[in-house]
Every structure is written in C-alpha cells, then in structure tokens.
Amino acid sequence: MADPVLTLDHLGVTLRGRDGSVTEVTADVSLEVAPREFVSIVGPSGSGKTTLLKAASGLRDPTVGAVRFAGSPVEGVPSGISVVFQEYNKSLFPWLSIGKNVAMGARRLAPPARAEHVRDALHKVGLDGFASRYPWELSGGMQQRAALARALVSDPQLLMMDEPFASVDALTRGHLEDVVADLWERSSFAALMVTHDVGEAVYLSDRVLVLSARPSRVLAEITIDLPRPRTQSHTRQLPRFVELEAQVLERVEEAGRMAVGID
Amino acid sequence: MTAAAMGSGRAAATASRMRARRFGYWGLGWLGVAVAAAVWQLVSVQMHSSIFPTFAASAKRSWDLVDGPVLHQDLIPSILRTLAGFAISAVIGIVVGMVTGYYRAAREWTSAVFDFLRSLPTPLLIPVALVLFGLGGRMVVAVIVTAAVWPVLINTANATAGLEPTLVDTARVLGLRGRSFMWRLVLPAVSPEIFAGLRVAISVSLAVMVVAEILGGGSGIGYFISSAQQSFKITDSWAGVVALCLLGWAFDSLFLLAERRLLAWQRGTVGGEQHG
C-alpha cells in the first residue's frame, strides 16, 4: 500500500459541555486512508462520528493521539483537505451567490483561472447557470451539490464528508450519492465519509469502519469488494452487496447493544 | 472500565475548573462596572465642576434617596406606574397580537395603521395625555401603554403568524378548538417571543415613564430629577439617574430569572453541542 494520505494514530477526543460536564467521545481510534481510497465510518448515533471527523480535519485538536496528513502532523485545516458538512444551509454562506461561494474554495488561483475553475466545478455537479443564484433560492439537494463544488474546486487530496446526504430526501439522496461516486471515480482525491446509513457506506466505499458507542473505538473493518463503476439499480441488487450490508449492519447493531450493556 | 473511571475523575477536575472560570467571568463583569465608576470618579475630581459631581457623591446621595422620604414620594410611585403601564401593555399586546397574528384578515386590516402608530414617537402624545388626564400617575401610565404595547404586540403577532403548521395540525387532531386552542397551544408555543417582547417593553416603560414624569408627573423619579436640576441640586439629579440605573437593572434581572423558570422547556430545543 502506498503512503497513506491520512493517518489517525490512537486518536481520542474529550468534550467539555458548557455546564462543566465532560464526555469522552472518542477513546482510541486508529485508521489510515490511502490515496484515491474511499473510506466510510459508520456507527450508532452518538458514537462521536462528527467529532472524530472534526479532529481528523484539523478543526478540533484531539485530546490524545495524533493526526497526520500527507506525512506531516495536522495543525489547523491543511490546504489539501476539503470538508462537506451535513447542514448545507449553515455551511454555504447565505450572503454570497453560489458562484461566489464556490470561488471561496479557489482563492489560491488567479482570477481568470479561478472563474474557469468555478464554472468547471459547477458544471461537474450539474449546476450550470446557477452561479448568480443565492443558496436559499435552491433546493436542499442543489445546495449540497454547491457545497460539494466548493469543496472540490480546490482540487483536494482528501475530501471529508460529514453525513453529507442526511438532510435531503431519499430520491435526492440516491442522486447525490451517484454524483459523489462519479466525481470520485473521475478525479484523484481520497474520501473519508461519516454516515449512519449502512447501505450508503457500502455502496460508495472501498472500506467501511464500524465505530463502537461512546467512547468510541474501531469495532470492525470491512473491505467492500464490489465491482466499479457502481449504479444504484444494479449494485444494490447484487447478492454480494446485500451480504456486505448485512455484515456491516450486524456489527453496528452489536455496537448498539454494547452501548446499552454499558449503561 | 478503567477508561470510564479515569474519565469521571477528569470530569470532576474539569467541572471545578469550569466553575472557577465562570466565577471569573462573573467577577470580571463587576470589575467592568467598578472600572467605569472609577473613571467617573477620576474625571469628575479632575474637572471639579459643579454640574458634574463625583461618583462617590452621587452614589452616596442615591443611597440617601432610598433611605429617605424620596423613596415614598417619588421612587415607589414611579415603580408602580411603570409596572401598571407594563402590565396593561402586556395584556393588550398579547391578546391583540395573538388575534392579529392568527387571523390573516385581521392582520391585513390593521397592519398599515399599526405600522404608523408604532412608528410615532410616543413622547409627542404627552401633551395630549396631559390635557386628557392632567398631571400625575394616570397620565404617566397612559403614555407608557402607548409605547410599551408595541414590542409585545408585534412579537406576539409575528410569532403567532409563523407558528409551525405541524403544531397547529397536531392540536386540531387532538381536538383543541377556539379559546382552548389559543390558550393551550398558541400561547405556550409563542411564549419565547412574547418574553422577548416583554423584556423590551419593560425598558421602554421605564424610559417613557421618565419623560412623562419630567413633563408632568407631579411626582416620581423623573419629576425629582428635573426639579432637582431646576433648583441646581445637581448631585440629586445624578443620584436619581443612578437610582434609575439600578432600578432598570433590577427589573431586567428579575425578568431574566422569571423567563428562565417559565421557559425551562425551551432550553432543550436550543443550543448544545451536536455529536455525530
């Protein structure tokens, strides 16, 4: 295996509530993401997936352990990492048009090249002609595609996604999954996605990691050996898909039972 | 289970640190007040002006006010007028606000007129109120109502008009109709906005009370401040302002306390960190 893009080394995060309470969200998570690899993290709700992703992207300092991106320790968000959040309505800036939002991701480029990249990124997510619209004028799925365009316009080495499709309806969700799968296959970035949807994780990933309940650690690692390119109607019918999905689900349920046992 | 044990040990330590920090912030707030008072004191001593007394003198004088006959003559009437005006505004504002918020037609018929009336700078009505009610408490209360009713009314109406449709449907399914619908669904659902409006209304009440009293209260803290100025007892004027300042702060604090008690349910729906 080539040198990993991202390495989490015995990562642990402890959160402090405003009332002074302390929660150990993540106990000890180690994982690696190889170049061009698509890795998903699934786990029962409350297993600290979002917190883990924030620590991995450099948005939050881990309490213990280390994060390395492209070989060097992460301090702040490295320029090779892009992040897409679940709540597109709080992540796209409502005071900027879609085009300007996307341009925010391409500030490194000179203006002429920037305009071209923005147009290109919007085209890739199917938002041609929406550059001058404002986020709130678009449907949820379109907003999330704009967020995706903004994340990809900088040509990142690693795309992180936090429940990227959780706030849209089922039809849009399938469509967005295919947009992501397609972009991933045509580009060279690695992806790390956090989700609670097992089917989605299996459908998109090369590898699925199952987290235990809080304080979380990696409970299982399942390699997804489904052929690519994958399509909603075909891939999801494959016996192997159903088998893998059941396998992951079983481990997630196990994690949920353990949580109940601990409490 | 060592990890959990470690976690809880750390938890206790951090909790006490948090408490210390919060106490620190609280202390810092009062330090800010102390610094402001010190600046006042220093500047006034430097200026040595008869119209700008020292903080110490003003503070001492305002204590005398609370301790002397002024309390009964002026301070208490002002408090009662403010509370009366506020209470009347609250009742009118909530009832009219819920009705105009809920019925679109009512809202549309009243909106232009209400828009004009609430933009009218209320002190302009004091001359009218003086003719109608003469000098004194009734005039002051009437003027307070013309100003303080608007923040309550507008907030209530907007919140009622923006009620979550699901909530309304649920209530219908549960068989809430007419008045019980208004009292048991609408009122609690919009209470956070009502409280926000009431909080504005209380400070509006205080402010308007003062002008009304200056112009024709016959008694009251506003009357006290302005008559002290006219007889060149400047320290008394300043003392009155300091007393009002404390009064405003006390009202606001009591208000927040009441809100925290009554709206405890709301805390669950706002704030808090989200985990994946």
Next chain:
Amino acid sequence: MLEGRAPVDETGAAMPDARGPARVRFRRLGRQLGGVVVAIVVWELVSVSGLVTDQALAGVPSTARALASHLGPLASAAGGTLEAWAVGLAIAAAGGVVVGTLVGRSRLAEAFTEVLVRMMRPLPSLALIPIAILVAGLGLKMTAGLVAFTSFWPVFINTRYGVHQVENLFIDTARTLDLHGGRLLVQVILPAAAPLIASGLQIALSLALVVTVSVELVGGTGGIGSFVLRAQQAGAVPTMYAGILIGGLIGWALNTGFRAVVQRWVPWADRAERRL
C-alpha cells in the same frame, strides 16, 4: 430531472406575509388601505361624538386645515428634528458597530462589559435630559450627543451579540477554506452578523427619534417636539394634531425606508433569528 424542481424552502415557516400571487397582494393592499380609512372615520366619529373633550382631540377636517396652513413651519420643524436625529444616529451607528465588533471577538472584553451593558441597556437615558441641558446647554450639540449616547447601546449590543454568536459551522467552514484574521472578519463574521446589526440599527433609529423629540419637548429646542408643545400651550388643538401626524409620518418613513434598505442589501436577514 431534479434541476427542474421549484426552489424549495427547507428552513420552512416562511413568514405568511411573504409575497404571494398578484390577487392576494392586491387584496392585502386593499385591506391595509381600508384599515387606514376605517381608522380615520373612527377618529372623526369619536371627535364629533364629544366622547373626548375638544381640548384633547381635534376632528379630521380641522386637523387637515391646520396641516395645510402650517406647512412651512412644520417643514422647518421636521428639518430640525431630522438634523439632530441624523447626526446623533450616525455617531451611534459607527461607534456601536466598531466597538461591538471588537468586544464581540474577545471573550474577556465581553465578560468585562457584561454587567455594565446589562445596567446601561434598560437605563432610561431620557433621564439624562435635564443633566444634558445643564452640561451642554440647549442646542444641536446637546441633542445629538444624547441621541448618540442612547442609540449607541442597541447597535453595540446587537453587534456584540451578532459577532459572538456567528454560527459555529460558518466558522468551521471558513477554516476549511483557509480564511483567517481580517479576511475571516470581513468575509464571514460581519456578513453573518449583519442581520443582527441591521436589527440593532432599526431599534436605534426609532429610539433616536424618541430621544430627539423628548429633548425638544423638555428643552423647547425647536423641532417637531417643540412645535407640538407650543401648539398645546396655545390651545391650538388641530395644529397640535398636525404636528403629531407629521412626527408619526417621519417615524413611519424612516422605519419603512430602512426596512427596504435592509431587504435590498442584507437579503439573507429574513433567515436569521431576530434578537433584542
């Protein structure tokens, strides 16, 4: 294709008064105008009925006549009021936004000013009128200074809160986009706080008008306030009502104008929570 879908409002509960089809808008306009007509008719009926003494209430025709015959003096009174209002508000707005931003970005500064703000916010600054008259004399400088002092607080409080309260996800997003320091402030924090700053300014502009008019009433410094007071003292009730009407129109025009400006320049404000 999903592209063809009409824009959807996921954040739900848009104000029910949002623009609808032409027919609905036409009906609303009709009702609003109808409301104004009804209000004028009620005013005239009350005046004719003699329920309220004609010392306190002028009828509609006589008020209209007074309005027409005093256009010159009314215009110059309005000009005087607007001048003091504008100077004071400009100072307050600039100061409030700058200081609010500085304080809002620092937890220490925020804690330091917390109690002070909670005391100053409900402080009826109108109580300072008698003192301000002594300190600065009658005139534009005094009025504008008091207006600035009073209207500073809502702008400052809202800016401080808005800057402090910026959605965490906006900040996180900005950090993933490598925005720091001045860029973060100008491109993310201030635009995100803009809706709250705008509502602070909206409060400030009404407050500034109230203070201006109050100073004019108490100090007799000219402007609409003095116009109304002089008319009342002369027993010219219709003229007094003409003055009140103009005062209301000024307030209404300023409020409506500002709201239009906000809608044009801060179109995302509708989605932000409103405070204060």
